[in-house]
Amino acid sequence: MAISSIGVGAGLPLDELLDQLRSAENKPLELLKSRAASVQSRLSGYGTIKSSIEALKTAAEALGKADTFGALKTSVAGEAFTATASTKAIAGNYNIKVNTLASGQSLTSDPQADRNVKLATGKVDVTVTLADGTETTLSLDAADTSMEGIVKAINEKSGLGVSATLVNDGKETPQHYMLLTAKGTGTEAAIASITVAANEANPALDVSQVNNLMAYDKVAATGAFTETEAANASISINGIDIESQTNTIADAIEGVTLTLLKTTEADKPQALSITRDDAVTSKAINSFVSAYNNLQGIIKTLTSYDVASQNSSALTGDSLARNVQSQIRDALNAANSSGAMGSLSQMGITTDPKTGTLKVDNDKLDAALKDNMPDVQKFFASETGLSKRIGAVADNFVKTGGLIGTATTSMTNSLKNLEDQYDTALGRIDAKMEAYRKQFTQLDVMMAQMNSVSSYLTQQLSMLGNIGKEK
Template sequence: MAISSIGVGSGLPLDQLLEDLRKSENAPLALLQSKATDYQNRFTAYGTIKSSIEALKTASDALGKSETFGALKTSVNTDAFTASASNKAIAGQYSVNVTQLATAQTLTSGGYADRKEELADGSVKITIALENGESKDFTLSRDQATMEGLVKAINAESGLGVSATMVNDGSGTPHRLLITANDTGEKAAVKGITVAAGETNGASDFSKLQNLIGFGAGEPAGGTGLTVTAAKNAELSINGIDIVSQGNTIEDAIEGVTLTLSKETEAGKTNTLSITRDDSVTSKAINTFVSAYNNLQGIIKTLTAYDVDSQKGAALTGDSLARRVQTQVRAALNSSEASGAIANLSQMGISTDPVTGNLKVDDKKLTAALKDNMADVQKLFAGENGLSARMAAVATEFTKSGGIIANATDSISQTLKDLEKQYDATTERIDAKMESYRRQFVALDSMMAQMNSVSSYLTQQLAMLNNLSSNSDK
């Protein structure tokens, strides 16, 4: 709103006066803005605490899983296979000899000059039977009865157990059909492929198609047919016990162990698999939990701090919710009901710093506890009312939808909306008031201008009268 011209008529600094009045009237807006900033800082702080609680819950949940305790690691002295072990495996050493890898069956057709050549004069039904006793059929329409159409049809059908492609060998009849079993092993191989007239618009001549893919019982005498590369099962021995597998990934031949075969064992070489305990998995999970716990404590400390020198608090100084989080998390940490050689955290090398409240880990003591008392450590963390369960209950109370933090942030959101409405209403009121001031000042300026004009006129008239009087006296 332009006010720079006000005061010209009167010579008074009315524009500066209006500006000063605006600053004075804006004081309530600054107060509302300050309140809104404080509430927004609290809202953000609650979100930070919630994220830290969720991170702590994730870390404590890991300590509630059985696979965190008594984990095993594998090592092999060969590139013939790799191995992984779950906690169901038993530590030990095994001799593994791979004599044959599992392979998939392939069927290769003879060469054709034209990949788009019509192979049937009507629709045909093709049936693919597998060695495992399963079979499935599909229908090709006349316009699909080409090498290209057959490849598309095979790949579009689910459950056939095979995939198809074409290979160009560069000869005079370069196009060859290649059908490959989707899985390795003898049971996944194709037993037979037969061709018959379709039920609708059935072909009367489909000899070319039959010559292309006829196999097994459906292969015509003297036909082109398919060249077969047979499927193979994987064969190996474990400590002298022969094992046969459809695939090269073998689960639970040794309980809890997965073997992945990659090559046959070299003649005269002994392949060894060693399975040993891996306490580092448990140690890492515990240290991750300690870090998450200390991070939460540090965040709460920062958000509730008070600077004595500046006499200024942080976003949550004096906030009861932040203190409640701290109190309940500490209670969940220390209210152990476990028994045995390791019945509390301090017995496994985890103590609380009396100054900072943070947890400290004695690595040597922890390593010894895991080595000698893994069962008790697991019970302490993953038992029915172990630390993991207690911490999850506390964390959920604060972070769940409709939980303590959600209710607090919802309340702040509503307060921020109310402050925004107050701010807008106050702004409108101040604008109206300033407009009233402006009109009054315009009127004052006009009146003063008129008065100054009258004053000047009267001054001139009086001066003229004085001149006349002086002249008459002479």
Template sequence: MAISSIGVGSGLPLNELLEDLRTAENQSLALIQSRQKTVESRLSAYGTLKGTIEALKKASDALGKPEAFGALKASVSGDAFTATASAKGIAGEYSIAVTQLAATQTMVAAGQADRTTAIATGSGTVDIEIALADGTTKTLTLDEADTSLNGIVKAINADPELGVKATLVNDGSGTPHRLLLTASASGTDAAVASITVEGSNELQAAIGYNSTNSGGATGGLTQQQAAANAQLTINGIAITSQSNHVTDAIEGVELTLSKVTTEPATLSLVNDDTVTADAINAFVTAYNKLQTTIKSLTAFNVEAETQSALTGDSLARNVQSQIRGALNVADSSGAIANLSQMGITTNPTDGTLIVDATKLNDALKDNMVDVQKLFTGENGLSAQLGAAADSFIKTGGVISNATDSINRTIKDLQKQYDTTSDRIDMKMENYRKQFAQLDVMMSQMNSISTYLTQQLSMLGSSSDK
């Protein structure tokens, strides 16, 4: 609030006095702001704590999934196909020969002089029935006025269930615009067996098709490329696939065929323990990040006598205790019954985990099943740590309730600040009015004093004469 310049009439430092009073009154606002800063720091710290717990849970959940264990690495000789393997596969070697790639059927119609003129005549509708080799049949209904090449392409491509895609090709002749249809998928099952038009002989003649005569009515579609299935042999066993992406020939292996082989290629599947090692190391990193975060948020600087946002906070200590407790999973059976037996130990100084890479790699190589059992399952480390983490980070969990409480406190403090600020403004306005009245009164008294002084001086002068 602006303060008028006062004190001119009285000569008193009333403006300075008013500013000193404002400074004194503002001490109560400073106390509220200090509390706000402290509470907001706690809120931010809880957000940081929650984020690190979530990162740890994500890393822990990854170790609870079967695909984290027993992964296979696929390598292929030659470039006829590529392969990827999952944990469902079995290590070994396979001799694979690709004798034919899967192909997609294509059909082309005779050229039309114009792509925008309706082929069908009349004002009714026409039904285009497309029958596929797998026995499915789809029907496309068009207005006769919309049976131009442009209209047919648009209508076909708007319906992904038809089993074909359409485009136009310009061959540069006198009737250059030719409709090109391509089956939506490769393989003989996806091939078009027939296209029949009901309601327009002109359209039937233009795009009709029957696989038995490769053309249907005169001027209709003709097959440019026949559909074909992929053919290969795996260790001498003949395999047929509708697609070049072969997913079920070898358990846990996906093959993507790209060319015919001149001689059999070798697919080698070997155990890839690095997938599990990477997942375990990611878990350890996330766990250690949580420990260092808690240490930073709860630290107290003895020399400076300053505390951190969560110094002495019971929630942070509870997180640390419960997460550490979740690591104490022990399986009485097997060669690997706890973390230390696979080379993961706790640093007694700061509580972080230390990984002995050599011991871990040996455990994965020799006792992968036991390692998997320790992490997975209903009572595995992943499940127990996940449950502990959820109690803090879930909606309605410990951190959620704490932050809700802090947000209410922040709102209350803001109300206190606003109320106190308004009270101070009113008080200062009252002071200003009182000081203004004092200034006027003192100015009047000074004027009277000056007048009396002048009169007395004049009387003295008269007496001297």
């Protein structure tokens, strides 16, 4: 007898009973899921704390760099040049004239009617020598000895110091010119000579047509190229003449890099002012304070407990999170020096007793930077300064194999273990529920059969009872 749904044959709510049994069996699974969610929340919380510690470490490292203290800024009264200054520079004022800009040499060949015709029937060596002595040889196959082939070979050769292009005059029957341009500016980057020779594999090869196009000697003033000469940059600083191969001039004024843009008017130098830029130090200190406060706020949020709702956070009661907080605070409070700026409070940086966060009095900080920069630098950047202390504590937590790494590895293993337990329990429950289903199905079939027999017997007895009544 076929049963379309468990319980139909027996007239019993067997499907509902199976669902109730399943719910009862699933309770251990819910517990495993809850434990896994708790571990995952802790794991995520540790990741957030680690990122915040790394941000604090980065901010602390900036306070350990010499470039953060005594930085200089430049101001140019004009548009002939720009200037940047390193910490090696010295504050001062300068009058600068830009007489000439550095430019690159260019060579223009005699015109050719056909840019694709081969100028030799075999392999040709073309050697380019720059004024600084750099020598590079191109070995051209016969197919590459046309104007177009030579241009391609030049542009594909690294280290040649020369680029090439073809220009036509735009006429109905155009004439083609080869234009060679030195990649660098100044006289030392210019082309000194170009020689053409038959490759040693065929020394008797006629290379005259290639030679007529490419041969050049600047000193001897021979060759078919027309030259636009290179020029060096020429400036004067407070009356001192300086020459440069490029338009970027470094350390003519120690620690200062000038980038020339255009020439100045005759006898009208432009002023360069170099002054100390305390804003760089102030910004670095404020960035550190923000990173510190951010870490403290994150730890507070992740470890808080809401008494009213009795809800805990991901790391409520977690010892590692509290350890991070206490060690970072200890490193901050232990930092001191023997100079005029021996503590954070002397620079205008104080701790809020209610929140534990830092506050910056920027007016007081600016005054400290203005009057006591060396002592401020000593406080932050010395071997026993705040930067080193915070960095050491941070490394203890975030380095590979550090405290957070060890904890997260343990939790990752716990999650894997819980996942395995879940899968095992789920398989066991599925097997038990399948056994229940089969038993219920058999019960349903048996009850259906019994109900059928009962109905049949009832019918037969009813018929027997009616036999006597008919007489």
